[in-house]
Amino acid sequence: MTLTEEQKKLVEENLGLVHACANRFRGRGAEYDDLFQAGSVGLVKAAGGFKEELGFKFSTYAVPAILGEIKRIFRDGGDVKIGRTSKEKALALMKIKEELANETGREPGVGEIAKKAGLDVCEAASLLSACIPAVSLTTDENGENDIPVPAPDEKLETLLDLKKAVAALDERDRAIIALRYEKGMTQSAAAELLGMTQVQVSRREKQILIKLRALMN
Numbered sequence: 001m002t003l004t005e006e007q008k009k010l011v012e013e014n015l016g017l018v019h020a021c022a023n024r025f026r027g028r029g030a031e032y033d034d035l036f037q038a039g040s041v042g043l044v045k046a047a048g049g050f051k052e053e054l055g056f057k058f059s060t061y062a063v064p065a066i067l068g069e070i071k072r073i074f075r076d077g078g079d080v081k082i083g084r085t086s087k088e089k090a091l092a093l094m095k096i097k098e099e100l101a102n103e104t105g106r107e108p109g110v111g112e113i114a115k116k117a118g119l120d121v122c123e124a125a126s127l128l129s130a131c132i133p134a135v136s137l138t139t140d141e142n143g144e145n146d147i148p149v150p151a152p153d154e155k156l157e158t159l160l161d162l163k164k165a166v167a168a169l170d171e172r173d174r175a176i177i178a179l180r181y182e183k184g185m186t187q188s189a190a191a192e193l194l195g196m197t198q199v200q201v202s203r204r205e206k207q208i209l210i211k212l213r214a215l216m217n
Contacts, residue, residue: 007047008120010058011040012111017059018043021066030073042069060163093117093124165215173208180205 003011018039025035046062096116100108114124166177172194179190180201191201 010047011043018066035070038069038073039066042066161216165212
């Protein structure tokens with residue numbers, strides 16, 4: 001799949017979504033690198049098909065595609081395989097990564113590595129995923145979790161449910177939610193923009209929140 005520069009940027013900036021989704025399937029019989037590689041394929045597909053005019057954030061569109069590709073590993077009864085040629089390319093990319101790190105004194109981005117290697121950023125991301133293990137920010141050197149945190153996939157699923165619920169609201173209710181919770185406006189400021197009173201906004205907001213909870217459940 002050939003991506004535009006804007007689509008390639010979406011892939012590079014959202015690799016964290018792949019890590020979050022892949023973490024959901026740890027311990028189910030597939031290697032993490034395979035999960036991440038499959039998820040990267042889903043991310044690339046999502047970037048290629050994303051339409052901003054639909055009104056959804058890219059993450060909302062991408063997560064189902066990423067999860068779909070990861071689940072394919074289990075449906076197909078096997079792991080994602082990386083061939084000998086791809087392994088050689090991946091090792092070459094790791095060497096380039098080290099060279100860039102030495103030159104710049106910092107961790108290079110996927111885009112920088114891909115540019116120096118003369119590869120598409122999506123191909124570079126897929127190849128690097130076969131060599132770079134994920135490191136948990138809450139795991140110490142003994143492999144023990146020292147900070148209890150919610151599972152990343154739970155946050156993503158909640159976000160998706162919320163997006164769908166908000167999309168089901170009528171135009172005025174969506175506007176109230178956007179002004180109050182996205183722009184952080186007070187009820188009085190939102191009321192002025194919507195041609196309502198502060199009391200009307202307050203009452204309606206309570207009703208909307210009840211409706212959103214019902215839709216999400």
